[in-house]
Amino acid sequence: MLDLAILGLLEEQELHGYEIRRQLRDSLGLLANVSFGSLYPALARLEAAGDVEAVDGADEVAPTAPPTGSLSGERAVLRARRHSRPRGRRSRKAYRITGQGRRTFARLLAGDGADDARSFGLRLAFARHLPPPARLALLERRRAQLVERLAEVDGARSEATLDVYARSVVEHTAEGVARDIHWLERLIEAERKPDGQRAAGRAASRRESGGRVAGRPAMAGKGNERN
Amino acid sequence: MLDLAILGLLEEQELHGYEIRRQLRDSLGLLANVSFGSLYPALARLEAAGDVEAVDGADEVAPTAPPTGSLSGERAVLRARRHSRPRGRRSRKAYRITGQGRRTFARLLAGDGADDARSFGLRLAFARHLPPPARLALLERRRAQLVERLAEVDGARSEATLDVYARSVVEHTAEGVARDIHWLERLIEAERKPDGQRAAGRAASRRESGGRVAGRPAMAGKGNERN
DNA sequence: GTCATCATGTAAGCCGTTACATGATTGC
DNA sequence: GCAATCATGTAACGGCTTACATGATGAC
Numbered sequence: 001m002l003d004l005a006i007l008g009l010l011e012e013q014e015l016h017g018y019e020i021r022r023q024l025r026d027s028l029g030l031l032a033n034v035s036f037g038s039l040y041p042a043l044a045r046l047e048a049a050g051d052v053e054a055v056d057g058a059d060e061v062a063p064t065a066p067p068t069g070s071l072s073g074e075r076a077v078l079r080a081r082r083h084s085r086p087r088g089r090r091s092r093k094a095y096r097i098t099g100q101g102r103r104t105f106a107r108l109l110a111g112d113g114a115d116d117a118r119s120f121g122l123r124l125a126f127a128r129h130l131p132p133p134a135r136l137a138l139l140e141r142r143r144a145q146l147v148e149r150l151a152e153v154d155g156a157r158s159e160a161t162l163d164v165y166a167r168s169v170v171e172h173t174a175e176g177v178a179r180d181i182h183w184l185e186r187l188i189e190a191e192r193k194p195d196g197q198r199a200a201g202r203a204a205s206r207r208e209s210g211g212r213v214a215g216r217p218a219m220a221g222k223g224n225e226r227n
Numbered sequence: 228m229l230d231l232a233i234l235g236l237l238e239e240q241e242l243h244g245y246e247i248r249r250q251l252r253d254s255l256g257l258l259a260n261v262s263f264g265s266l267y268p269a270l271a272r273l274e275a276a277g278d279v280e281a282v283d284g285a286d287e288v289a290p291t292a293p294p295t296g297s298l299s300g301e302r303a304v305l306r307a308r309r310h311s312r313p314r315g316r317r318s319r320k321a322y323r324i325t326g327q328g329r330r331t332f333a334r335l336l337a338g339d340g341a342d343d344a345r346s347f348g349l350r351l352a353f354a355r356h357l358p359p360p361a362r363l364a365l366l367e368r369r370r371a372q373l374v375e376r377l378a379e380v381d382g383a384r385s386e387a388t389l390d391v392y393a394r395s396v397v398e399h400t401a402e403g404v405a406r407d408i409h410w411l412e413r414l415i416e417a418e419r420k421p422d423g424q425r426a427a428g429r430a431a432s433r434r435e436s437g438g439r440v441a442g443r444p445a446m447a448g449k450g451n452e453r454n
Numbered sequence: 455g456t457c458a459t460c461a462t463g464t465a466a467g468c469c470g471t472t473a474c475a476t477g478a479t480t481g482c
Numbered sequence: 483g484c485a486a487t488c489a490t491g492t493a494a495c496g497g498c499t500t501a502c503a504t505g506a507t508g509a510c
Contacts, residue, residue, distance in 0.1 A: 002469080018489050029383040029397055032376075038470050040491055091478085092489065121400070127392040149259075156256040165354040170256055172410055173348070176403070183399055229497080245461050265498050267463055318506090319461065 001119050002042045005031055007051065007105035008126040010097040014055055017043055017093070030121050043095060051101035054093050110134055115142060124187075136191050143184040150177045228346050229269045232258055234278065234332035235353040237324040241282055244270055244320070257348050270322060278328035282321050337361055342369060351414075363418050370411040377404045 005028075009020055017040055024031045046052045097105070109123055109130055120142050127135050153174040156162075162170060232255075236247055244267055251258045273279045324332070336350055336357055347369050354362050380401040383389075389397060 016489080017491095025379075027383055027386050027389070028393065029380045029400055032379065035471060036490075037472070037492085042469095044491090121396050125393040125396045128390050152252070152259065153256045156254055159254050162254070163355045166255065166352040168414065169348050169352045173256055176406075179403075179406075180399075183395075187395065243461080244463095262499060263462075264464085264500070269497095271463090 001122065002031070002034060002038060003046060003051075004105070004108040004119070004122055004126070005034075006039075006042060006046065007097060007101055007108065008122070008129070010052060010095060011102070011105060011126075011129065014094045014096045016095065028122075028125055030118070030125060046101070047095070049104075050098060051104045052095040052097055055096050056093070105129070111138070115145070132191070136188065139184055139188045139191060143181060143188065146177055146181045146184065150174065150181065153177055228349065229258070229261060229265060230273060230278075231332070231335040231346070231353075232261075232349055233266075233269060233273065234324060234328055234335065235349075235356070237279060237322060238329065238332060238353075238356065241321045241323045243322065255349075255352055257345070257352060273328070274322070276331075277325060278331045279322040279324055282323050332356070338365070342372070359418070363415065366411055366415045366418060370408060370415065373404055373408045373411065377401065377408065380404055 005024060006020060009015060009023055015023070017036070020043075021034060021036065021039055024034055043052065047054060106129070109126055111119070111123060115123065115138075120138075123130075123138055127138065130138065153170065156170050157174050159170075232251060233247060236242055236250055242250070244263070247270075248261060248263065248266055251261055270279065274281060333356070336353055338346070338350060342350065342365075347365075350357075350365055354365065357365065380397065383397050384401050386397075
């Protein structure tokens with residue numbers, strides 16, 4: 001799972017370990033606080049496997065202005081500009097994803113099955129790299145799982161003997177699962193309607209707060225999604 | 228964490244491993260699908276430590292009619308009646324909690340800190356065994372954690388560069404955390420008002436098990452929850 | 455007589471953690 | 483010169499999973 005996250009971030013740009021961790025924490029919020037004790041070994045393993053390669057070259061931030069709707073390209077550029085010279089560097093091994101790594105990423109992303117909440121969230125966060133049918137399959141697989149789980153939890157819900165506290169936990173859990181299913185259903189619906197200009201964008205942030213769905217950063221209009 | 232769950236269930240009644248697992252799955256919904264590969268070693272460990280003891284005595288279902296507001300006593304009785312003689316027993320080692328085990332349980336339940344969503348849920352489910360001030364402390368500790376986490380996630384939320392999918396994940400996570408906080412606040416409020424008749428020690432008032440429940444909280448635990 | 459269910463256990467391994475060790479650079 | 487931050491790594495361990503091995507009992 002860590003591999004998936006690492007490759008996903010490297011798919012956007014070259015990064016070194018420390019920065020990967022920061023992005024996992026700040027940008028995705030998923031996998032928050034993954035520790036260096038697992039991150040660095042993972043990078044070493046991926047390098048040994050040929051999925052990534054170290055680039056010792058001086059600066060790893062690409063000079064390209066707005067290359068693609070990259071997950072955090074702009075941020076990195078901004079940060080690099082704030083301190084005109086990058087600070088606090090030691091050896092700083094930056095990594096770049098290889099062709100093989102891209103295939104590994106695609107395989108991990110498609111997934112052999114088995115998504116718990118964490119890895120599903122991660123996969124969905126990178127769903128842009130998935131061909132639309134696989135995207136839909138991912139969502140529906142997850143929904144099916146949650147529906148099943150809801151049935152289980154609803155069983156517990158009707159237990160007569162739970163005290164107030166246990167009952168509250170069970171109820172809360174059940175509602176959470178139901179809510180997740182709802183969410184997935186909205187996403188599935190959005191995914192199914194022919195992606196006109198911004199079909200998917202609406203689904204993604206139904207948070208009222210005015211329509212600041214704003215641009216469709218990465219979901220750019222047709223072509224480049226297909227890969 | 229498994230220890231906590233096991234001791235909590237044994238606090239109610241004597242049980243053997245297989246049945247413990249069933250209750251974890253069916254009654255609590257928490258820790259669903261804990262595997263035998265971890266359950267049996269845990270029981271052995273607890274026995275070695277003197278927290279539980281094996282009772283080889285013939286039938287482990289107490290003959291008491293409605294002993295305490297036990298988590299599933301009635302169910303067990305019903306099941307035992309359905310098949311007049313219990314079926315499919317092999318060696319069937321039932322366990323009983325010891326005095327020391329009760330102290331261990333109390334210590335685990337109070338918790339040295341560090342609750343993730345899972346162990347919090349578990350603790351709350353057993354909160355009836357906690358003195359009211361500790362109960363309140365548990366809830367408030369958890370709330371504080373979630374408030375902190377919400378701030379983090381909100382940081383990610385304002386990231387400009389997330390594509391629709393990543394954004395949807397982040398939004399959904401943030402809303403989940405917010406609703407958890409809401410839920411906790413309701414519980415804290417309820418905890419603070421002088422507990423009229425509905426004292427905590429008693430079993431649940433059954434009656435309505437329909438889908439009421441004020442509000443619509445969500446998402447047991449945080450984004451990265453269980454399967 | 456064989457299948458499903460109940461029941462207990464062991465072994466190997468995965469995936470992550472904490473704690474520790476080291477070192478460069480910047481800011482005060 | 484000292485602390486904070488950036489940066490990389492190792493070692494030990496923890497908790498849970500899967501897969502495997504075994505066996506009793508009741509139902510069909």
